[in-house]
Amino acid sequence: MPAAALPVLVRLLPGLALCVAVALAASAVAAVEARLFGQAWLEPLVLAILLGAAVRSLWPPPERCRPGIDLAAHRVLEAAVVLMGAAVGSAALAGLGPSLLAAIAVLVAVSIAGGYGLCRLFGLAPRLALLVACGNSICGNSAIAAVAPVIRAEGREVASAVAFTAVLGVAVVLLLPLAAPAFGLTPQQYGVLAGLTVYAVPQVLAAAAPLGVASIQVATVVKLVRVLMLGPVVLAFALADRRRAAGSNAAGAEAPAAGRSCGAAGLRRGGGVGLRSGSGTAGFTVTGVAGSTGSRSRFARSAQAVSSRAAARRVNGARICLSSRVGRPGSCSGFR
Numbered sequence: 001m002p003a004a005a006l007p008v009l010v011r012l013l014p015g016l017a018l019c020v021a022v023a024l025a026a027s028a029v030a031a032v033e034a035r036l037f038g039q040a041w042l043e044p045l046v047l048a049i050l051l052g053a054a055v056r057s058l059w060p061p062p063e064r065c066r067p068g069i070d071l072a073a074h075r076v077l078e079a080a081v082v083l084m085g086a087a088v089g090s091a092a093l094a095g096l097g098p099s100l101l102a103a104i105a106v107l108v109a110v111s112i113a114g115g116y117g118l119c120r121l122f123g124l125a126p127r128l129a130l131l132v133a134c135g136n137s138i139c140g141n142s143a144i145a146a147v148a149p150v151i152r153a154e155g156r157e158v159a160s161a162v163a164f165t166a167v168l169g170v171a172v173v174l175l176l177p178l179a180a181p182a183f184g185l186t187p188q189q190y191g192v193l194a195g196l197t198v199y200a201v202p203q204v205l206a207a208a209a210p211l212g213v214a215s216i217q218v219a220t221v222v223k224l225v226r227v228l229m230l231g232p233v234v235l236a237f238a239l240a241d242r243r244r245a246a247g248s249n250a251a252g253a254e255a256p257a258a259g260r261s262c263g264a265a266g267l268r269r270g271g272g273v274g275l276r277s278g279s280g281t282a283g284f285t286v287t288g289v290a291g292s293t294g295s296r297s298r299f300a301r302s303a304q305a306v307s308s309r310a311a312a313r314r315v316n317g318a319r320i321c322l323s324s325r326v327g328r329p330g331s332c333s334g335f336r
Helices: 005-037 043-057 063-086 090-094 098-122 125-138 141-147 155-183 188-199 200-209 213-230 230-270 297-307
Strands: 272-277 280-284 312-315 319-324
Touching: 005 043, 005 063, 043 155, 043 200, 098 125, 098 155, 098 213, 125 141, 125 155, 141 155, 141 230, 155 188, 155 200, 188 200, 188 213, 200 213, 213 230
Parallel strands: none
Antiparallel strands: 272 280, 272 319, 312 319
16 A cells, blocks of 8 residues: 555544444344344435434534545445446336336426425525425435526525435435335336435435335436436526526616616706807707606706806807706807
């Protein structure tokens, strides 16, 4: 072993040892459960989730365990999921049939819309509601992390969505296996149900495990199809955000034009502006559309106050004359 790798291994060992201890404890509890009741009603995967949550709640691991825990929770777990997916070939994916593939896509869309509406009904903010809906409808934290920058979600909203989705996921993993005997589902049917309802791939494996390997494989394939929906969903949100941003820019561009029209309307109501030279007065009027309420803008009041005094000033041998339409037009006195 290279000398440089030894410090890294030492740094990872405490957290990895803790994770291995939780996994061994879950396997032992499942074995005792099977010996006492004839079968393990809670699989080792589910027990590991519960034991890990209990350990974290009752005894927060020290900081030296964090690197190993992070490695087990990300790299090791992802490698396990990849190895599980490697057991499923393209033939299994094609064996689902086009009808089930289309049904999965439709279900994801309906689940996002329904989840968003339900979250809004319970008072969640729009962006938080959308994150929770996408997390539970597609692939959990990965979907939340992918959608968050597109909808400009804040950090606290992402953290809340992750926590809320995790709680719902654990509840589904614990309660979903009860549906198999209640509705008389075969392992394949239950696998489809688990793949359609549980939000994260590891939890799908935990939920499908009670009915055997066939259920796990079907649930994994269905879940992977749901994960494939993440790309189109993120693309749809990005296009909607771009369209909304384009509309906002157009509205912002119209605002200065509206302001100029209001100012022109005020000058129209207040008076005319003329340029007077030695040969006479060449006048012009700025026109605009007056407001329906007839209220005068600040520009109109200022223009009328100046024009009522009929002020004139010499600039480069010419006179700028402001005359009121209410008084005698063109009557202005200048400064010699």
